[in-house]
Amino acid sequence: MPASLGLLRALVLLLLLLAFLDPKWPREGRVVYLLDFSPSAREGVFALAERLPREGIFLAFAERVERLPAPTARRLDLGERTDIQRAFLEALKLSPDRVVLVSDGLFPPLAPPFPLDALYVPPKPHVALSLLPPPYPLYGETVGVGVVLEAPRPAEARLRVEGPGGVWTRTLRVEGRKVLPYAFPLEGEAEVWAVAEGPWGRSEARLRLAPADRARALVLGDPALARYLEAQGFQVEEGPFRLPLEADLVAVGLGVLDLPEGAPEALRAYLHRGGGLLFTATPRGLFFGGWDRVLPEDLPLKPLGREGAALVLVLDVSGSMEGEKLSLAVAAALELIGTATPEDRVGVVVFASGHRVLFPPRPMTLQAKKEAQSLLLSLRAGGGTVLGGALREAVDLLKGVPGGRKGILVLTDGQVADDREALLALAAGAGAEVSAIALGQDADAPLLEALARRGGGRFYRAATPKELPRLFLREGQEVFRGGALEGRFPVEKAPHPLTEPFAFPPLEVLLPARAEPWAEVLLRSGERALLALGERGEGRVAALATDLSRSWRDFAGAAPFLGGLARYLAGAGRALALYAYPEGEGVRVVVLGRLEAPRLLAGGKETPLLPAGPGRFEGVARGEGVLLDGKRRIPLSLPLPGEWTPRDGEATLRAMAEATGGRLLSPEEAGRGVRRPLPLRPYLLLAALLLFLLERFLEARVPRGTLREGAPG
Template sequence: MPRGTLLLRASVILLLLLAFLDPRLPLKGRVVYLLDFSPSARESVFAAAERLPRDGVYLAFAERVARLPSPTARRLDLGEGTDVRAALAEALRLGADRVVLVSDGLFPPVPSPLPLDAVYVPPRPFVALRLLPPPFPLLGETVGVRVVLEAPLPAEVRLRVEGPGGAWERALWVEGRVALTYTFPLLEEGEVRAEAVGPWGRSEARVEVAPKDRARALVLGDPALARYLEAQGFQVEEGPFRLPLEADLVAVGLGVLDLPEGAPEALRDYLHRGGGLLFTATPKGLFFGGWDRALPEELPLKPLGRQGAALVLVLDTSGSMEGEKLALAVAAALELVRSAAPEDYLGVVVFASGHRVLFPPRPMTDRAKKEAESLLLSLRAGGGTVLGGAFREAVGLLEGVRVARKGILVLTDGLIADPKEPLLALAERGGAEVSAIALGEDADRSFLEELARRGGGRFYRAATARELPRLFLREGQEVFGKEAVEGRFPVEALPHPLTEGFLFPPLSVLLPARAEPWAEVLLKSGERVVLALGERGEGRVAALATDLSRSWRDFEGASAFLGGLARYLVGAGRALALYAYPEGEGVRVVALGRLEAPRLLVGGEETPMVPTGPLRFEARAGGPGVLLDGKRRIPLALPLPGEWTPRDGAATLRAMAEAAGGRLLGLEEVGSLPTRPLPLRPYLLWAALLLFLLERAWEARVSRGTLSQERFG
């Protein structure tokens, strides 16, 4: 083997051996110094700046990061917090090989992406003052503002706090963190101010406290009540009725038929899920509006001494009514049955080619209602349209019923085959109000309209059968109606927290009413109940048997009393108080109220709140998040440890440095710049490859020369 080839091969082997040993060449690295200019550290950092090297790159940081031309430059505009993570990110962007952090360490440890050494400087004596408002203050509740004093070094403090709850002063010795609570009733937006003074200087803080979620009231048909609630700080919306019901309180001064179809059921569900309901006796509300019939189990008041009325439904079951028409007419009749009170009489006569009494007028007791429902559901259509016999039967049936008010309601969708004049004459002298409903375009509209006019009742036109349930209810409301009593009615307040301190004036309008056994009476006038309330399901309901616009127009305490009543009704569904207390590195959250299974959602993770007492739940949180309970989502801006939170700063810096391959230095050790080792393995491998290729080329050349000599030799 030629000598040159051997030399090249030996060089390749030597380079590979050196690459295996991974030698490194020491080079001078780039050092970035991070100077903590937050309020607690900057004075100590300023004092240490003279002893720092001049040939490094300097970044000052607090809440923001800025580059400094020299270590002795000053910046006081970087904020009041401490964002070490942002400072490390900026050092990485500048291509640092190593960082030196000069700080007091009053922050949570942050992992460093670079090799890190740290220099500890003591924080200056100071007492930081923070005011922490309640996370979820409610109007009318007694709320607490947390007064938090934090001192990294023991200090003497003279504290003064002023706000809606008056002013108080305290002399304190603060070592670490001290928290006090300043309480006051939240009746409107207010400001709390605090001042802490000591040998170290002065700290001030102020905070605005406003209802986080003012109670929302949906008021239907009672403008006077809407004004009273607005004066009490409620967010008032005056209709329309929309689903789903998202208000905290629904006040109803309209009748059942003034609201969309399905409103009674929606209000019942809303109440049982924890909503607040208030019924008022406007000219269209309470008993006038038929709520004692539409919500008999939910209304705390019922009419007192009411005399029943009688109504006979004369229903067309001819062949043209077959299908949807008859089905909806039966459904409407069933609604009429359900809306009748026990003292009301209801009967049904059906007609086609002939007629029959489905059931005669009788008091609508629970048993009678069940029998009536069964008979109505058995109806079938067929035959012609002969009204006469059925109408005469209805008049005759009512003659034996001893009530003051009687009515007949005729429904048909076709042309009447009878002589009409005798029926009109009978309607005029029969002793009952006669109303009529013309269903569809083929109904004998002119005759039915004249029948209602001669009978002293009402004429209704139904374009489709879907309109029948509400028309039946409207007629039932007219026949089974009630009247208010006008006069002067003294009011007696029964003992209750809501009535204390009020002197109620006499009423000018009062619906005679009694309270249900499950209801609590707050106001009465003689034997008549003016206001009663109670609980149904998870919610609270109240009924007021007077017209506010007429009876309490000059009552100065009306707004305050109605506001308290409304807050009481709302309380069943919204009784929730949240408190958050700084504790260690996080916050202890306390929820008070009727909660199902509350959880805290923080950083994408849910933590169950642990029940620690009756209606009390607690959990720890490491940051802001959301309280979850059923469909409720309540944001929590949690108070976290502040700039002056007491910590062992030297221990924090030592832990960060050791985790990043560095150590905690003294100022005298900062002067020597560290080196940056340059790995040589890649260069050695490339050199070995190059020599290997050169060897192969040399060997090939030598082989060609040898062959040529042998050929021509």
């Protein structure tokens, strides 16, 4: 018995030594063949099926997976796309020793969960055709539908596209991906149909398109324009002016003073952040409305050949004007000077107990405006209220000033100490319009009203000093105003997409105008500019120097032309330009437009689009989704990778196989079996454990004395 125990102990040691050496026993392994039955690969797989071995397990896959008794058993239609992940999961259930993937590799690479070899088959020659809609089509907008052609192998194709933009055909060679734009004006629901044919077969696609929205227009004081835009599908609101400005286009046919205080600043800010502005020459708009003076840097038209006017401000600086009154009167005078042009002359005479000429009437150049500002800001109040000498000084100053239109504006807040009749006689013989502003309850309003009546001017009552700036602007608008021409004025158009389809009839009314250097003239009449437009900041602005209520009344093209102009102006801020570029297994989305905080919603997950420049946002989409921005939800149809998307399928298969220790096989190697060595270490360890337990058991049954007797020496 002791000898037997020693032998068992030796066997245990031998088994442990062999387990340490980790020997393996060669055996035949279980091989699973994954056969790609997707449309792009199945013809190549069918052609190779006869060369595959009959031993093994065969799974055919595309969108679905089915087991085949042999590689040539059935040629199934398993769907139009390739779901490699589902195929891997079904193969994993079979506990394979080796998987051989037979495919064209036109799918996103996926890490296999088992040892993988791959066999590449070239994809079928084919041209896939799809139609990509615009992201946010507006009613009446010229939209572009993307005609997308994809070919994993170079192929010839005859393409035909039909829709509202007419029929056009192309014969082209497609290598990889090609996108052609098909453009047309969207004036309701539309359908586009495309077909591509060649030796490889036929592909076709249809797209139904409806306007996602109608552009919104706020029209101020121009009912004729409002009717034209309504006929073109705009959502038109005719005033009132209120903030914030949320329309896509603001059309202005009113004067500066017809709108609330702060309107010019609000319109300038709206334009520069991407809005569209259109000024029209109604009797109260454009030059008559003073926009050329209040927005001089942003209006594309200026009066042509205007004769400058002269205005002298007679300003009370007596003791009662001290404080807020004088400050606001100076601020109003500065605004008045700011609206003057270099052709206009402005002077200021101040009075209290006496009078002095602050500065005589001079052309309001930039330098003159700066000097006037400095002098006005230096004024101080003090003394009585004696008007006569100052009014006489103003009359004398204007006598030596050239020009036809002249005016005097008197401002006082108190009781005038002069003789009433002498002042009225002076106003009557002034040779200029004499207007007056009574500031506050203590002003001599009856005298000032009579003074304005005798002087042929206007009387204003300002209950508080805060009303002065707008009253000064109103008087300046009256004095500095120009005139319109009436008759028949032929119209010449410049080459431009907006004017190309139209033949314009003569105009009945025209404001003589010239275009600013930064503006583009689309219409003119002789040397006079009729319509000019340009970009300011991120927005677009245009000015039309005619009254639409009297011009173009019988012009059938007036509505479509003005609608196209309005859409062009609104497009800078409203329309979204979207570009999509394949990137890896997704699509890089680039959106251009006036957006707040855009996000992509796809697969229940929101991804922010990051700003990449002014009005430019970028992100990567992994699937079809929605562009979110504020209250807007814009469905996005993206050119995501599809069944026929060009890829280097051979490189994809090689990378997937080598990642698991496998390799890309040749067709000759695909039929070889596989010998998967069986690791013997677990079995050797188990045998060693069993022998060890047997030794312990036998040792426990042997009497102790026997073991001692058998022990040496």
